[in-house]
Amino acid sequence: MKRPKRLRPPSARERAALIRVARREAPADVWLSGGVVLNVFTGEWLRAEVAFLGRRIAYVGPEAPRVGPETRLVDVRDRVLVPGYIEPHAHPFQLYHPWTLADYVLGRGTTMLIADNMMLFQLLPLPAWERLMAAFSAHPVKFLWWARTTPQAHDGRLSARYAPEHLAALAVHPFVVQAGELTDFVPLAAGDEAALARLSPFIEAEKRIESHAPGASYETLLRLALAGATADHEAIDGEELLRRLRLGYFAPLRHSSIRPDLPELVRAALEVPAAWSRLMLTTDGATPPALTDGFLDRLIALALEAGAPPAWAYRWATLNVAEYYRLDDAVGAIAPGRLADVNVLASPSEPTPLLTWVEGRPASELRLPEPAWERLVPEARRQKVRPAPLRPDDFLPPGAPGAPQPIVHLHSDVITVLAERPLPVRGDRIDPAALGGTLHLAALVDRDGRWVTAAVMSGLGEGSLAVASTFTASDDVLVLASSPERALEAYRAVVERPGIVWRIGVGAAEEAGFLPLPLFGRLSDLAMPELIERTEAFVRAMRKAGFPHRDPLYMLLFLSSTHLPRVRLTERGLLSVKDGRILSPVRRLSGPAAGGTA
Structure with a gap:
């Protein structure tokens, strides 16, 4: 699966440089000194020194790194370090747009958004949408996308946007990691070959498939798994959550402006600890008023209040998402070779960060102007409504x-x-x-x-x-x-x-x-x-x-x-x-x- 440049593995030269820092033969660029680090692999909270070289983590452990005149030393004693948060199911078009959403959530510790393409994909020619994906990739928050395979409204005007050649192009695009969400799931569950064929390019490209099956029975979810579905975020109670987990789905636990279900879902999940590695947290496109109190940081806080073990609450917003999207060699953990996306917290019970590092730099130093919409997509600000002759x-x-x-x-x-x-x-x-x-x-x-x-x-x-x-x-x-x-x-x-x-x-x-x-x-x-x-x-x-x-x-x-x-x-x-x-x-x-x- 081809990745965007920011998420590709380090080259041999980069790996050699990281090893020199780990061996203390070369100085670190940044040293976070004396903090308590969440090891998301074991669930331990360990005091450790953390060293960055460029965009990556070169060392996590008990020894102080070598420093040089340019090393940036940051005292994080009495602080807790956790990975940058990853939203697995963003809808970045709820009146806000992707750039303004990313600006806002970066200040609350989210360093990656895996997002729905539907709104702009339906409005724009495919080359224009590809230009926008490239433009959004310049934001400090890393953007990856899912690709819709059908419109969300039965509307003949939209069908051309979902032509097979467009879906095939998106399936192999490096910014696209998933097909979905599959709102028109009934034909898939019925075994309709034409509907199933729309997913084939994504399955062949080893991309994930997320269904959207509210209220679906066990039998329907089973058939959707056979169709290719790998995750579903529509559980609203414990029984619906268990149906998905028993069938091998990953299950984002949702807390949105219309479905604030997270406390109940967490309490249900606590009964099946063997399934905790299949859980994630999602805001599922909350509208602006619902973001007043935060983003994924708020969801982690709600999970903690509902009784989730702290290490797992953070893992649901970090490593589990990275593993689901097969990106855990790059993000989701404070570990050697990963991108240096780190949140500095006052304590495990306070998930809103005091400071966020993105690829080795403080987020506060990375604010960029949003893309020039008129240059990228000249139609962006054109009048879109023709007046109707109404009485x-x-x-x-x-x-x-x-x-x-x-x-x-x-x-x-x-x-x-x-x-x-x-x-x-x-x-x-x-x-x-x-x-x-x-x-x-x-x-x-x-x-x-x-x-x-x-x-x-x-x-x-x-x-x-x-x-x-x-x-x-x-x-x-x-x-x-x-x-x-x-x-x-x-x-x-x-x-x-x-x-x-x-x-x-x-x-x-x-x-x-x-x-x-x-x-x-x-x-x-x-x-x-x-x-x-x-x-x-x-x-x-x-x-x-x-x-x-x-x-x-x-x-x-x-x-x-x-x-x-x-x-x-x-x-x-x-x-x-x-x-x-x-x-x-x-x-x-x-x-x-x-x-x-x-």
Whole structure:
């Protein structure tokens, strides 16, 4: 398996130089003196001297290294040294983008992100995505990627992105270490040869395969293992975790903004210590407000609070990830020849580092400007939404007198269920007088302005809403509103400037806000602290209006994503995911635009 240059083994010349430092024939570049080092192989906490030469660790042991006039001596007595943390399952496009996420997590001890490619891979030609992978590789945090093999929404516009020749190119790309996550897992579990063939280039290239099988039975998980799956992060309780471990899966333990399951999963894992070497920790694409208290450092702290032995809690975020991705000769341990990615902690119970070393240098000395998006991908900041010729009535779903009307009920942040009941109609559409209380309008408007799918929705709360977002899984525009007039107002605002726009209120009080998303209409260019503040304002406004779930940002993303149950807004209409029925048809548009610029 070909690796990026930063992760390739040292040359003979480099190995000879490392041995000279270990023999004290040559001085170290950096000497971390007197600290307690976590040996992730044995679980021991041992006082040791640690010496770096260039990017690598040359010595770990009881003896002081040779020093020279240029040796950087760092006193770490009363400190604890652990490896840099590795996130095995990042989604670096949750309003933030890869560079701003990496900037933020580096300060909290994460030195490698193994990340989802889906969002930009779907938007860009393959050569442009390859340029971006190369650009992101310049960040001090090491980026590796997984490659999606199918889109996350049943959308004919996306199928060309997943052509066999594109998947074959990604399978052998040095920055790609895994295929997945496999959200469309049903054909794989059924043995569909065409679906299985999409994984073949990755299996032949000896890459890992991660499934996405929420709620799957033992039998389904067994069949997915036969299809090629090597890991799955979707366990939400002890029984689901055991199913995966018994079948030989690696199992990332998830704690995200919509599935904060880590304490329960850790308590279940403690019952099967023989399986601890198959566990990892993941934030699974937590949205910005959920990152206020940290990243993997926070997950390690939660694992410790749940009773995990400290050495194992750290190993789940370091060595186990490196072993899973077959990178343990380079990262995941403070050991000879490994890259010098080291976190200096106040104590084992405090995983947020005082100082992080990345390839032999303090992280604080390694801040770099983010890539020039316009140069790498000129389309990055171009307007992505063409205004649709909409009138207020276009946001009203079709209806017939006395007939049951499909209602999309938001059961959780991302799971919907179908409710049906008659609603008053006016002409051939739902009467706006039916709205109010717990009923709102939801609409998905084509990014090219050609169609709209409208529905009645419940489960958003009881406040007045006018929300529009270009942050969606299908890359179209989602609108949520209390009336068709408010829906059109919000739509027009977001067509003018892509992002998330909101006017949300209870009674006479109303809060308005706007989060610009200038990159592809999906990503902010704000630094993480400011992005957290801006997104928290939207979350607070939704909760004041009665939104009953944890994360309305994920709701905006996933209402058009067909990998989740049970009802979704799509280009074909309101879709019943399980059986493929169209519950309410799409409306085709024509005529003058509703405002905005193409």
